[in-house]
Amino acid sequence: MLVANLAGDIIVWFVWIAAAFTLLGSGMAVVLFQNPFYSALALILNLGSLAVLYLLLQAEFVAAAQVLVYAGAIVVLFLFVIAYLGGRADAPWAGSGRVRFIATAVATIAISAEIVVAVAIEADEGLATSQEISSSFGSPREIGELFLSNHLLAFEVTSIVLFIAAVGAAVLGAGARRRDAGATTTTEDTTS
Amino acid sequence: MSGPGIVAYLVLSSLLFGIGVAGVLLRRSPLIVLLALEIMLNASNLALVVFSRHWANGDGQIFALTVMVVAASEAVIGLGLIVAMSRRKLPLDVDKMAHMKG
Numbered sequence: 068m069l070v071a072n073l074a075g076d077i078i079v080w081f082v083w084i085a086a087a088f089t090l091l092g093s094g095m096a097v098v099l100f101q102n103p104f105y106s107a108l109a110l111i112l113n114l115g116s117l118a119v120l121y122l123l124l125q126a127e128f129v130a131a132a133q134v135l136v137y138a139g140a141i142v143v144l145f146l147f148v149i150a151y152l153g154g155r156a157d158a159p160w161a162g163s164g165r166v167r168f169i170a171t172a173v174a175t176i177a178i179s180a181e182i183v184v185a186v187a188i189e190a191d192e193g194l195a196t197s198q199e200i201s202s203s204f205g206s207p208r209e210i211g212e213l214f215l216s217n218h219l220l221a222f223e224v225t226s227i228v229l230f231i232a233a234v235g236a237a238v239l240g241a242g243a244r245r246r247d248a249g250a251t252t253t254t255e256d257t258t259s
Numbered sequence: 260m261s262g263p264g265i266v267a268y269l270v271l272s273s274l275l276f277g278i279g280v281a282g283v284l285l286r287r288s289p290l291i292v293l294l295a296l297e298i299m300l301n302a303s304n305l306a307l308v309v310f311s312r313h314w315a316n317g318d319g320q321i322f323a324l325t326v327m328v329v330a331a332s333e334a335v336i337g338l339g340l341i342v343a344m345s346r347r348k349l350p351l352d353v354d355k356m357a358h359m360k361g
Contacts, residue, residue, distance in 0.1 A: 079262035098282035124312040174280040181273045189266040198315035232332035239339035
């Protein structure tokens, strides 16, 4: 029993380290690639390794939703738009500026502060012991029960948000088409 | 919890968030900025799921799913804006989109 536990622990550690390095490496690849097409492909890897981490945390439904919603829908949408834009989507690195320098400094300080706080709490044993969970934790049944009992309002508001997003996308597309039709007869007024 | 503790996940999540911030600050293409935004939302999702596991409370996962919905809406609207920009032949460069600057 003890040997089996140890072997399981080693496998979990191995999977965690592999997923963590893939996560950070593909995240950097998203930012560093010049071509947005490769960035979107790296984002798929990023989301996949994040789903592996969710599985290690016994959040099975969130992991499945992550793969379906992100890799299945959002990244495909990104790839369609990148293909539509073609070479115009390429953009160089941003130039330097005082505002950007200050923003970078503030962001770096804030993020390192978060890491320091997390490590300090760990040293204080504040987060050392996790609560025990049942085997059904994170299953679709449990998530569904939570969504339809304690979080019913959030569930309903979610549908309204999705509806508004769909209407907004349709309005943006229709407005652009109308302007396209008008632009063929009138002069170009948008260059500035 | 077998494997690494909660702090390892939190450090990973903040590093991922930092990568997203760097992407928003350093790149000019609105597409890459949107991709970096998705990375930041995912980093916060990871922290939510970790704390949900730590306290054995499913509310964090509900929150993560809601964030996912918001991310999907944001991607749809953002990509719609980029396509509209491209149709109006505006430059796809966030540094040049400064009409509303005060």
